[in-house]
Amino acid sequence: MANQQLFLGIDCGTQGTKALILDTISGQVLGQGAAAHSMISGANGRREQDTQQWLDAFTQATHQALAAAGVDGQAILGIGVSGQQHGLVLLDEQGQVLRPAKLWCDTETTPENDRLLAHLGGEDGSLERLGVVIAPGYTVSKLLWTREQHPQVFERIARILLPHDFLNYWLTGRHCSEYGDASGTGYFNVRTRQWDVQLLQHIDPSGRLQAALPELIEAHRPVGRILPAIAEHLGINPKAVVASGGGDNMMGAIGTGNIQPGVITMSLGSSGTVYAYAAEPVVSPQPSVATFCSSSGGWLPLICTMNLTNATGAVRELLDLDIDAFNALVVQAPIGAEGVSMLPFLNGERVPALPHATGSLLGLTTTNLTRANLCRAVVEGTTFGLRYGLDLLRANGLQAQSIRLIGGGSKSPVWRQIVADIMDTTVICTEQSEAAALGAAIQAAWCHSGQQDGLAELCERCVKLDPASETRPVAAHVAASQQAYERYRQHVATL
Template sequence: MFIGIDLGTSGVKVILTNTDGELIASASTRLELSLPKPLWSEQNPQDWWQATCDCLDSLSKEHNLAPVSAIGFAGQMHGATLLDKGGSALRPAILWNDGRCEAECRELTEAVPSVTDITGNLVMPGFTAPKLLWVKHHEPEIFKRINKVLLPKDYLRYKLSGDFASDMSDAAGTIWLDVGKRDWDDSLLNACGLSRQQMPTLFEGNQVTGTLLPSLCQRWGMRDVKLVAGAGDNAAGAIGCGIINPGQAMLSLGTSGVYFAVTREFRSNAASAVHSFCHALPDRWHLMSVMLSAASCLQWYAANAGYQDVGELTADIENNSGIDDDATPYFLPYLTGERTPHNNPSAKGMFFGISAATTRAHMGRAVMEGVSMALADGIDAVHGCGVQADGISLIGGGVRSSYWCQMLANVSGLAMNLRQSGDVGPALGAARLAHLAMNPEIKPSYICPFPKLVKSFEPDNSHFDVYLKRRQKFRELYFAVEPHF
């Protein structure tokens, strides 16, 4: 059997799978977020460890864990976890959604002008490197005591085995990794006052990094258990969905929207705020566009327009509006700023073109179309790197509506394939990476298969032509109002 541990922002999930990839059991524990000041977002690493122990304690009471051969990891990316020489956390971890270090982003970009070429990414406050510069400037006594810098999931690895290790996909989100070479970059580390000695050893996601400590084996009734490198949350989620080879891509529609496409080599489009990271398997990379408000826009409008839920909103859109209806306005879906392609945290949402004939169904359609067009902009930004996808797998709670799935195909001009998705998310990818590490002779596609196809949505070319014109005006509206954000 195999264990997958997923350290999310809101909780820890631990799952148990068998050699057929079937879910045997799961346990989860919630985590609290600390927001001590504006733009700050922190968590105590000790809380991660306690939550993980609680989950494993729970599983061990209900199941015999002696057959477990390996543990894989997935987790929230970019968090700065700072340890002293004794392995204790020097301060709360600064998380991915912390925005305090905008000035340090500019400082690092000026110090290493080639940073985008090296990493394939713009330097943003979410990444790890500018967080360390902030600590250096504002908490110099803590900075002087830093012995190791770990990403969140890798702190759990350290507590479980005593090893300082990370995987390529998670390390790519630090802005210290040469993403093409899959190695730490000394110029970027030096610019932050750090060295390789303070970084974890790098592994591919399906490689063994160490062994579970004997005392913990005894606690949970395990034997010789290997720890496997794992992946950052998005790469682990892709592994769980079988998105492992070039030409494969997925669109995840949750609160945010993420388009994830696998490539055979390192590519980038940082000018359009596309993320370029290593994938969790060797000789694979991935490009990723991020939309900060996706399905959440529909939830927001449904709540404010008096609908019971998004399902009622969708039915109203389908029954009381059409693609050629002049009463449908435009909607800019940037309720919480935007990442790809505009990279504008100050962007705002907007309705434009409301008339006396506009109903709440027309406005609901505008919201659905606006989210779809913004997602298509992100897909185009990724494909601008020369990426071609053999169809796009749709996952996430936002794709329950066949009507919206078809609209996404019509707006993008690309086939959308709705696939089954469970509730284990990145934890399943972590368990599969553990499985791969223990069975290197088995093809990854066997252990990481595509989820079952539920339905394929082919684009309607006549609708695509209409949306091409609407997308042009959609883009023009953004640039027209951008100065007023």
């Protein structure tokens, strides 16, 4: 089968690991697999995972994808790994994991983050020094927390890795990181693309953390070849190249063809993200905008909202509705839900920046308190948060002709229309909804090719837009949505 070039893309997320097999000659995804992870939850917002689960899920999802594709694993030329960002994986001298990984959604380290932020001179100081404002989810506060809560673990730290770095280490035995995922650590300068060693010395003057940092590599550079024992375990070609990989948002950008200016990707998942490619590190003065590096050689200004399908899911559960019944009710209600507003901040919120906020329903009267208005209000409320973020990105100079939608929410034609109307921009879905796994496979092909400028051509071939999903804003809807959005902004202003 010389007319195929096969690559494995892996996306290790919070909920589970997805695998897909991509043929870069035809640009087709040939097969997919998935396996779930569970969470260790505790008091004070603790959210951790056992890293062995990632390895087991990686193996299971890969075997499934190979079987579904009906291909021989010996034909796989390369592997790319996308990982949940910010998570902390600590290894000892022997390469053994010291404790469960602390995740991006863990808020237990909020006090440590507050102290580190004060040390940096607040939000402005953090922006000036690092190009990002450190948040509790970032890796840096997890290091300070480990030092204070688990000193005996801290003493044994030999390597500090992010989730995707850890999977690359398992695959190749090499400790390294690339700029995109490193941007979310909080001890990396996004402008100069270097570790901020002084900040780690502030946490621990002994220099232990500095010595434990992985080597930084360029996005188009492979980490190395897969270890023979792991190749055998996965049923993969032992000559397969392992790509630099990246964070899930960086890989989602590649998997939606968002590698040059003019495209905006919007993900409607349990959290919502909006990001766009930038050729220069133009850091926004707005602390909510994270000017991360991309995993394709540029930058990826990004906003993230904490509440999206988790909020719509909560309302669906409350009213005992399946997805179709829920969508039917959303359509029944008029734009603006007859004055009902939901501020869906069930997890606190990052954009708008209200970490301690709770959710609220406003504007209820005896006549407008209906199931349809509640359903409409939660979809509008979550989408307004994304509009707020998109406005911040636009204020920083980003322009886009269209929005590429991914994530569970993008499968709903009703929601697509609401997004188009609220953003006043045409939206379209990519054919492959697993954008991060697809991006990882495309990046693997790029690293395998050795062509530094070959990424655009690969995206052209492998990222397919779904013309049937294209949704244009309706002028009358746009005006009504703008009014409802202004009402949302007034409610947020009172918080």
